[in-house]
Structure formats: C-alpha cells, structure tokens
C-alpha cells in the first residue's frame with residue numbers, strides 16, 4: 126500500500142479590489158446574472174457569467190423547479206447554452222457568485238460536482254483550460270486555472286470518444 130496525497134492550488138484574493146480589471150468585471154457580470162435566478166424553494170440565488178474569446182458574455186442562473194431534480198445549477202445553464210449557441214467560441218473564464226437573505230455568505234460558493242464535471246467536458250472540448258473565479262460578494266475570491274484544481278479526480282475516458 127502506498128499512501129498518496131494531492132495538493133490543489135488556487136489564488137485567494139481578499140476582496141474584489143485585488144483582482145485585475147478583466148476578472149473584476151466578470152465577477153460583477155456574475156452578480157447581474159443573479160437577478161434572473163428562479164429559486165423560490167432554496168431562496169439561494171446563484172449567478173454565473175462566462176466570457177468567450179469573441180468577447181461575448183453568457184449568463185446563467187440557477188433555475189429551480191417544483192419537481193426538485195428538474196432544476197439546474199447556474200453554471201450548467203450557462204455552459205449548456207454556450208454548447209448550444211456558440212459551440213466554436215472558446216471559454217476564457219467563468220465567474221460564479223451567490224446571494225441569499227437567509228444567512229450571511231462569508232466564503233465563495235463552490236460549484237457542485239456535476240457542474241465541475243461539465244466544466245471539465247467544456248475544457249476537453251475546446252482543448253484549453255479556463256479560469257474559474259468564485260466570488261463571495263463583499264468577501265474573498267478564489268481563482269483557479271482549470272477545473273482540475275477543484276475536481277482532481279474528474280471522470281474522463283478518452284476511449285469513449287471513439
């Protein structure tokens with residue numbers, strides 16, 4: 126038996142003022158996405174903004190449903206919209222933020238495993254990693270290059286692609 130350890134790396138910014146202008150702008154775009162969140166059940170709004178090579182910004186917000194599993198996270202709403210509408214436009218970065226009146230958010234909201242797996246597919250598809258910015262409004266920002274930092278054991282099997 127060999128005991129193994131994985132280290133992940135990401136940048137921890139104390140506030141949005143520490144970000145470069147491009148990243149700061151995208152975080153603020155993610156805040157705009159919150160307004161279209163449909164979250165009457167959790168009352169937890171999530172917004173995502175994805176910047177493409179063309180300069181286009183695609184928004185996503187969580188879309189809940191009374192039949193709970195029928196809803197979808199903000200990140201996948203945005204990423205699937207890109208796949209459907211701009212399949213040849215590469216993703217440069219994604220910013221994700223959240224908001225709720227139920228409690229105070231002090232740390233960035235991290236994507237669920239399913240969204241990380243979908244991000245991994247997007248990176249594979251465009252053969253290029255992208256930046257992931259997790260923005261806590263009035264709090265810290267965590268930034269990583271590539272989804273592997275947040276999901277080191279993501280599923281991928283090249284042989285399934287034929």
Ligand SMILES: [Zn+2]
Pocket residue numbers: 198199200201236237238239240241
């Ligand atoms: Zn998710």
